[in-house]
Structure formats: structure tokens, C-alpha cells
Amino acid sequence: MAKSTVEKSSVRLKTVLDVLAEGTWSEQSLNAGEILAEAIVRVPLDARESELLSGGIPRGHKNLTTETAKLVKAGWLVKGRSGWTITDDGLRATVAFAKPDEFASALAEGTPVPADTPLPTAPVKKAPARKPAAKKVPAVDKAPAAEAAATKAPAAKAAPKKAAAPKAAAAVEKLEQPSAVAIAGDFNTILGAPEDWAPQYDEAQMKFNARRKVWTLAATLPAGFYTYKIALNRSWDENYGAFGVRDGANHELKHDGGKVTFTYDHATRDIVTA
Numbered sequence: 510m511a512k513s514t515v516e517k518s519s520v521r522l523k524t525v526l527d528v529l530a531e532g533t534w535s536e537q538s539l540n541a542g543e544i545l546a547e548a549i550v551r552v553p554l555d556a557r558e559s560e561l562l563s564g565g566i567p568r569g570h571k572n573l574t575t576e577t578a579k580l581v582k583a584g585w586l587v588k589g590r591s592g593w594t595i596t597d598d599g600l601r602a603t604v605a606f607a608k609p610d611e612f613a614s615a616l617a618e619g620t621p622v623p624a625d626t627p628l629p630t631a632p633v634k635k636a637p638a639r640k641p642a643a644k645k646v647p648a649v650d651k652a653p654a655a656e657a658a659a660t661k662a663p664a665a666k667a668a669p670k671k672a673a674a675p676k677a678a679a680a681v682e683k684l685e686q687p688s689a690v691a692i693a694g695d696f697n698t699i700l701g702a703p704e705d706w707a708p709q710y711d712e713a714q715m716k717f718n719a720r721r722k723v724w725t726l727a728a729t730l731p732a733g734f735y736t737y738k739i740a741l742n743r744s745w746d747e748n749y750g751a752f753g754v755r756d757g758a759n760h761e762l763k764h765d766g767g768k769v770t771f772t773y774d775h776a777t778r779d780i781v782t783a
Contacts (some may be wrong), residue, residue, distance in 0.1 A: 519613035522580060525546040526603050528740075529586070529595035534631035540777045541593050542752030545573055555698055566751055566758050592781060601626040602760050637736055687741040690715045690724040690773055693748075694737020694759075700728055708740035715773060724773040731768030739773055739780060753778035 528547050549570060558569025580586035585599030605626040606612040614620070691708035692715060698705050702712040715724035736759040741747040750757030755778070761783060762769070773780045 514555070514558065515533060516609065516613070517555070517558075517569075518572060518576055520609045521548045521552045522576055522616065523603070523606075523609060523612045524551050525573075525577060525580065526595055526599050528621060529593060530600055530603055532627065533595060534599070534674070540753070540774065540779045541588070542777070542779050542783060544593060545570065545577075546752065548573065550562055558629045574733065583619070588781070588783070597628060598622050600628050604629050684722075684776055686717065686722075686775055687747075689743050690717075690775070691740045691743060692737050692771055692773075693745075694735060696728075696730055696735045697736070699730060705729065709743045714743075715771065722774070722776070724775070725770060727768060729768050730764050730766065732764060733741045735762040735764060736760065737762070739778070749778045749780075753780075 518606065525544055525548050528544050554567055554569040556570070558567060559567050562568055562571060577588075580599070581588060583598075583602070585596055585602050587596060589595045591660045601622045602612070604613070604623045606615045606620075615622075654678060691710075692712040693706050693708040693713055697707060697710065697713050701711040702710040704710075707713065715726040717724050738757075738759055739749045741749075747755070749755055751760050770783050771780055772783070
């Protein structure tokens with residue numbers, strides 16, 4: 510890769526941690542796709558990085574996804590079932606290695622975060638400017654004639670107050686879950702299905718966790734490279750690919766072999782593996 514591409518990759522990796530840190534302060538939860546997308550918005554892809562690969566994913570996007578393994582290895586990022594989480598060391602790394610070149614060097618050389626590095630705190634929000642107090646206008650004595658006229662004038666009738674309209678109950682939008690969610694890909698036959706890429710078979714169906722509101726499927730797969738998509742209601746009519754995009758590019762999984770758990774969140778239409 511060209512030097513500029515390497516530099517951009519390092520800056521994007523730091524941006525991934527920055528986005529996660531901001532989410533920690535604001536208590537805003539983002540899925541992996543949203544985190545990667547935000548990093549690319551802040552550090553845009555160049556022409557070569559924007560080229561689409563065979564799976565329909567931009568070259569730079571795929572590279573960044575792969576490069577995040579370095580953050581995991583450094584102990585700054587954890588990829589779990591419920592999404593990505595920045596560790597305390599990861600938070601400190603954004604302070605200790607604030608400059609992109611320092612960050613890139615520390616990540617490449619495995620430099621530990623100095624023990625005395627404090628945890629960063631949320632930026633202090635500026636208080637809104639106080640408006641100057643309104644000046645009091647001195648009272649003006651009424652003229653005697655005006656007082657007399659005021660005394661004789663009949664009191665104005667107060668307009669009847671309208672009854673306050675009852676507040677409408679806040680509508681709570683309830684996410685309707687699909688009747689079935691399948692992982693349809695090139696490993697369905699390994700799971701026992703008659704054929705691959707077929708969402709209609711029981712072997713490809715995920716189980717719904719009512720408490721967590723997510724769908725999961727645990728499987729044991731041989732080492733290899735796999736591709737798959739999420740298909741709803743046992744058909745291809747509604748399906749989701751990489752980063753929760755409807756009819757999007759295939760999800761990709763490079764697996765070392767053994768157990769893997771897929772977790773699908775219908776609120777984000779995205780999936781994580783652990």
C-alpha cells in the first residue's frame with residue numbers, strides 16, 4: 510500500500526477508538542457497521558480505496574474492517590456478541606497517543622499505554638450564555654383624572670378559559686420482529702441443510718432471544734472463508750447483507766475453525782459474530 514494509504518488507515522483506526530469513546534460518554538450505542546461508516550466519513554476513501562471488490566464492498570472499507578484486528582490484539586477493542594466495546598486501555602490510548610504518527614507507531618510496535626495515563630473524560634459542555642436581566646421601568650403616577658375614569662369604568666369580563674386538551678399518550682413504536690430469520694450462505698450444508706444459500710430450511714434458522722431482542726445461531730465450522738446473508742421469513746424477498754444494507758453485499762467470515770455464534774439485531778439489520 511502507498512504511504513498515504515497506510516497513514517489514512519492508521520488515522521481511521523484511531524478514529525474508530527474516538528467514535529467508541531464518544532459513544533461511551535454520550536451512552537450512545539452504535540453497531541460495528543455504524544462505527545466503521547463514521548470513521549470513513551471522517552477520513553474519506555480515496556479513488557483507489559473506493560473501488561468495489563467482488564463482494565460489492567469498497568476496498569478501503571474491507572481493509573479497515575481487517576485492520577481493526579490490530580486494535581483487538583493491542584487490547585484496546587473487544588468485539589463481542591452485542592457489538593464493539595472500547596476498553597479502559599483503549600480510552601487511555603486516545604490520550605497517550607493523541608497524534609496519528611504516535612498512534613500508528615505504538616500500534617505497530619506494540620507499545621503499551623503508560624500506566625500513569627488518566628482515563629479521558631467527556632468534553633465539558635459550555636453553559637448557554639445568560640441573558641441580561643430586563644431593566645425595570647419606573648412606575649408613573651396616574652393623573653387624578655385618569656384614576657377617576659378608571660374607577661367609573663365597568664370591569665371587563667374575563668374571557669372564559671378553555672379547558673385544556675388532554676395530552677395524547679406518547680405513541681411507543683414497537684419493533685415488529687420477523688416470523689423467521691435465517692443465515693443463508695455457503696455453509697448451510699455443513700449445518701445439515703440439503704443445499705447452500707437456501708433460507709427455507711430449518712437448519713438455517715436462528716433462535717429469537719425475547720429478553721435481548723436478538724436472533725442467534727451457534728455452529729461449529731471447519732476453518733475456512735465463508736460468505737452469507739440474512740434472509741427473513743424463509744425467503745429472499747427481504748434480505749440484508751454487510752453493514753445491515755438491504756439486498757447488500759455478502760457478509761464475509763474468515764474462520765479459524767471451531768464454534769462461532771452469529772447474532773442478528775433486527776433493529777439495526779446487522780449481525781456480529783463471536
